Amino acid sequence: MKTLIKNGLIIPMTGKDDIAAADLAIEDGKISEIKESIEGRFDRIIDASGCFVLPSFVNAHTHLAMELMRNFKDDKENLQDWLSEIWPIEAKLNDKDIYWASKLGCAELIRTGCTTFADMYYHAWETAKACRESGMRGILGIAIVGDGNAARRSFETDAVRTEEAAEGYGNIRIDAAPHAIYTCSSDTYVIAAEWALENNALLNTHLSETQKEVDDCLRETGKRPVMYLDSLGIFDKAKTYLAHGVFFSDEELEILKDKDVSIVHNPSSNAKLASGIAPVAEYKKKELNIALGTDGASSNNNLNMLNEIRLASMLSSVSTRKPSALSCYDVIKMATIDGAKALGLDSRIGTLEKGKEADLIIMNMNNVNTCPVNDPYSAIVFSSDSRNIEYVFSSGRMLLEKGSLTTLDEEEIMRNVSLQWNDILKR
Numbered sequence: 001m002k003t004l005i006k007n008g009l010i011i012p013m014t015g016k017d018d019i020a021a022a023d024l025a026i027e028d029g030k031i032s033e034i035k036e037s038i039e040g041r042f043d044r045i046i047d048a049s050g051c052f053v054l055p056s057f058v059n060a061h062t063h064l065a066m067e068l069m070r071n072f073k074d075d076k077e078n079l080q081d082w083l084s085e086i087w088p089i090e091a092k093l094n095d096k097d098i099y100w101a102s103k104l105g106c107a108e109l110i111r112t113g114c115t116t117f118a119d120m121y122y123h124a125w126e127t128a129k130a131c132r133e134s135g136m137r138g139i140l141g142i143a144i145v146g147d148g149n150a151a152r153r154s155f156e157t158d159a160v161r162t163e164e165a166a167e168g169y170g171n172i173r174i175d176a177a178p179h180a181i182y183t184c185s186s187d188t189y190v191i192a193a194e195w196a197l198e199n200n201a202l203l204n205t206h207l208s209e210t211q212k213e214v215d216d217c218l219r220e221t222g223k224r225p226v227m228y229l230d231s232l233g234i235f236d237k238a239k240t241y242l243a244h245g246v247f248f249s250d251e252e253l254e255i256l257k258d259k260d261v262s263i264v265h266n267p268s269s270n271a272k273l274a275s276g277i278a279p280v281a282e283y284k285k286k287e288l289n290i291a292l293g294t295d296g297a298s299s300n301n302n303l304n305m306l307n308e309i310r311l312a313s314m315l316s317s318v319s320t321r322k323p324s325a326l327s328c329y330d331v332i333k334m335a336t337i338d339g340a341k342a343l344g345l346d347s348r349i350g351t352l353e354k355g356k357e358a359d360l361i362i363m364n365m366n367n368v369n370t371c372p373v374n375d376p377y378s379a380i381v382f383s384s385d386s387r388n389i390e391y392v393f394s395s396g397r398m399l400l401e402k403g404s405l406t407t408l409d410e411e412e413i414m415r416n417v418s419l420q421w422n423d424i425l426k427r
């Protein structure tokens with residue numbers, strides 16, 4: 001299949017000044033050419049006049065199946081109180097719940113311009129099924145809580161089942177995902193890092209989400225969270241990405257920089273659960289790689305990366321009292337190439353360049369909310385919403401066409417998610 005996108009404004013995210021009016025050609029799932037005018041025979045030609053063409057978003061931290069618990073028990077005082085409501089529900093979830101909720105997550109992500117997600121959840125084989133049916137790119141973290149025995153069991157059973165579900169589909173990778181230092185033993189982290197090393201996988205975990213987590217870690221181990229994980233050799237064994245990272249000291253940031261660890265910023269979740277504001281402008285100044293994530297829909301309460309982009313920018317301005325502390329370009333980078341970098345996918349996706357996989361979106365800016373455009377980066381960060389996203393491609397495959405999903409049946413998905421949720425409440 002050869003596709004030509006004509007007359008768009010190409011925003012390649014290779015450099016702030018690289019924006020150009022040009023055509024973009026897709027062949028065999030990859031970007032085959034970007035230049036002022038491309039002629040030739042194509043199976044499909046899309047006129048992108050008045051549209052932006054940019055890399056699709058990378059959601060570097062989510063729990064897709066938590067779509068089920070959207071808007072549930074939202075009135076809790078803090079992360080710990082909220083988790084105490086969520087955990088009993090999670091203990092009741094079955095394969096069918098996870099399958100339909102993951103599909104809902106995929107539909108929501110595609111509609112909001114995202115084609116790559118890094119997940120961390122249970123029954124990941126069901127999320128693998130949903131991901132391959134959607135045509136998206138999924139990094140599926142095998143979620144682990146508990147001690148070393150629990151970790152070994154998860155890798156022997158859950159990881160194997162998930163690998164089987166993903167077999168033959170090139171766009172799924174399985175990562176090790178110990179949940180957090182307050183739910184996992186030190187053994188669990190070591191086993192997870194060793195598994196990641198042996199399986200060409202990365203390690204995904206929550207870290208320094210709340211002040212309480214830092215205080216507890218200091219009291220129990222005598223170390224701050226990053227030093228604690230570093231003392232276990234985690235960062236030397238496995239390439240790691242950390243969700244949240246709200247409370248890092250300068251010394252912790254030095255270690256993360258030195259060990260090439262990425263931080264995934266989750267502004268909505270951190271704001272909603274009153275955890276705090278991660279000082280990402282400061283992290284960026286220290287040249288750390290910062291990605292962006294939505295976290296689960298039950299602490300957000302949606303999976304819309306455009307919302308995260310906007311909020312990341314606004315929270316950075318309000319916390320530094322400097323609107324320029326994080327530029328619009330920087331925030332979009334976090335949601336594209338820097339997210340790809342965090343997940344070890346930057347040689348394949350995250351920018352629009354010849355030879356890279358055609359993971360991209362077309363945003364129609366001929367809309368009441370984005371007229372006039374003036375600055376394209378500002379238009380994306382501050383004015384756009386999902387109505388602007390008309391086409392979404394993953395590895396050259398069109399997942400959204402003129403605002404309609406091509407691989408998923410939304411009505412069927414919503415009906416089944418409602419049925420499963422009503423059933424869960426009765427269990």
Ligand SMILES: [Zn+2]
Pocket residue numbers: 061062063206243295296
């Ligand atoms: Zn999370």
